Amino acid sequence: MEINPFEYLMNPHKRIYWIFLLSSLVVAFVFLKCHPKQKRIILSKKLWLHPSNLLDYGYFIFFIFFKVMVILPILMSAKEVALFVNITLLDQYGFVRIESFSYIQIMALFTLSVFILSDFTRYWLHRLLHFVPWLWEFHKVHHSAKVLNPLTFYRVHPVESLLFGLRYSLSIGLVAGVFIFLFGSLVGIYDILGVNLFAFMFSLLGSNLRHSHIKLGFGNIVERFLISPLQHQIHHSKNHVNTNFGGFLSTWDYLFGTLTLSKNTTNIKFGLEKMQMKNFQNLYGLLFSPFIAIYNQIKDKNFMLYFVTMCKLQRLKREQQ
Numbered sequence: 535m536e537i538n539p540f541e542y543l544m545n546p547h548k549r550i551y552w553i554f555l556l557s558s559l560v561v562a563f564v565f566l567k568c569h570p571k572q573k574r575i576i577l578s579k580k581l582w583l584h585p586s587n588l589l590d591y592g593y594f595i596f597f598i599f600f601k602v603m604v605i606l607p608i609l610m611s612a613k614e615v616a617l618f619v620n621i622t623l624l625d626q627y628g629f630v631r632i633e634s635f636s637y638i639q640i641m642a643l644f645t646l647s648v649f650i651l652s653d654f655t656r657y658w659l660h661r662l663l664h665f666v667p668w669l670w671e672f673h674k675v676h677h678s679a680k681v682l683n684p685l686t687f688y689r690v691h692p693v694e695s696l697l698f699g700l701r702y703s704l705s706i707g708l709v710a711g712v713f714i715f716l717f718g719s720l721v722g723i724y725d726i727l728g729v730n731l732f733a734f735m736f737s738l739l740g741s742n743l744r745h746s747h748i749k750l751g752f753g754n755i756v757e758r759f760l761i762s763p764l765q766h767q768i769h770h771s772k773n774h775v776n777t778n779f780g781g782f783l784s785t786w787d788y789l790f791g792t793l794t795l796s797k798n799t800t801n802i803k804f805g806l807e808k809m810q811m812k813n814f815q816n817l818y819g820l821l822f823s824p825f826i827a828i829y830n831q832i833k834d835k836n837f838m839l840y841f842v843t844m845c846k847l848q849r850l851k852r853e854q855q
Contacts, residue, residue, distance in 0.1 A: 542598070546729045549687050549741060558684070558742035565750050576747055585815075586680040586805075593820060594685045600692060609699045615707020616714060623715040632716050640717050645724040647709050649732040649782075655705040657786040659697060660779040667831065669694075671824040677770060678814035679745075680805040686745040691824055736760070736782040745770075751796035758788050764796040771802040 542548040543555075566573045575581065623630075635643070663673035672691040679686045690698075713721045724731040743750055744766035752762040761784045769778040777794040780787050787793035805811055813823040 546734070549737070550684050551737075554737045555684065555742055557738045558740045558746075561740040561750065562743060562746070562748050565748055569749075572747070572749070581681060581747065582683070584681045586678075587683050587685075589816065589820075590679065590683060590685045590689050593817060594688050596817060597688050597690075597695075601695060605692060605696055605699060609696065610703050612703045612706040612710060615703050616710035619708055619711025620714050623711070630716060631718055635717070637722070640713070641722045641724055644709070644713050644721055645731055647713070648706055648723065649730050651705045651709055652702065652730075652733075653781045653783050654786060655701050656698075656781040657779050657783075657790075659701050660781070661790075661792065663694065663697075664776055664779070668828050669697075671827045671831075674806060674810065675814065675820050675824065677775065678806055678811060678820070679770070680811070682745040682747060682767065682770060682804060684742040684745055687742075689820070691820065693824070733782065749796075749802075754795050754797055757784055757795050758793065759783065759785055761787075762796055764799075765794065767802055767804075768794055768796060768799050770804045771799075772805065772807065773803075774799065 542550050543552050545551060546553070562576070566576065581587070663669045672693045675691040676686075676689050676694070679689055710721070725734070729737075740748075740750065740763055743763035744761075746763065747767075749764045749767065750762060751757065751764040752760060756762070757765055761778060761780045761782065765778045765784065768774045774794050777792050778784065778787055779792055784793055806814075813819050813827075
């Protein structure tokens with residue numbers, strides 16, 4: 535499999551596609567014109583050459599090679615899932631076709647369904663990464679960034695990358711399999727450059743500013759529906775790390791009680807607690823610290839179980855005497 539380091543700039547399916555970067559720069563330029571005090575911070579060499587950013591740059595190069603060489607070969611595709619779902623439905627219910635919808639209606643419904651289910655599953659996987667202890671150890675890698683830049687998006691542990699790839703294949707494949715079963719060859723998707731129309735539009739609206747220091751909020755009303763860059767920055771802060779799990783939509787956070795609006799949030803400090811940050815200072819730490827932490831947790835739990843068991847046995851012996 536060929537490795538092209540420039541694919542992420544030329545592929546519209548990637549977050550740092552050049553058009554998305556350009557649109558984010560335009561939004562940032564307008565924002566800084568209205569907030570000139572932040573300009574000095576954003577353009578500071580200390581920010582872009584911060585050790586955390588330098589680690590992001592190096593990890594991004596590693597991420598490209600590792601994903602192509604290790605993750606993609608073992609990851610099932612959405613097409614495989616769609617085929618499995620379609621065959622399963624055919625075996626269970628036989629040949630079914632709904633012909634009361636036009637081609638345009640089917641395309642619109644399919645495009646919207648794919649976008650909504652993908653964003654919904656992304657919300658729940660992201661939330662699980664925070665609340666399941668062993669998953670949180672892997673997700674800490676992403677939250678260990680002390681400063682943010684667009685490449686921080688790719689500061690994810692390979693285990694997390696595998697989980698998100700699996701989530702994508704299952705959610706997209708499920709919708710595609712059901713629609714092919716119901717509508718057959720009429721299934722299509724409204725897209726721009728091969729990307730879901732809704733995802734493309736949201737990415738165009740400054741998605742790369744989420745991992746930046748451009749504090750752009752959308753206001754209370756809009757932020758109940760769409761995640762603003764500032765809302766995601768709040769998610770990276772130490773005080774609000776368990777809020778704003780949404781990908782494109784903040785609707786899920788609003789419905790399930792994890793929404794934090796940006797209006798009244800100040801003093802945002804990125805990263806983890808000081809004692810945890812020391813484990814994520816280099817490539818070795820990003821890759822292996824989660825496994826070491828999980829091993830220590832298991833070992834400690836086994837020790838505590840052994841300790842509690844021995845105490846109970848000692849108490850039973852005393853009672854028998």
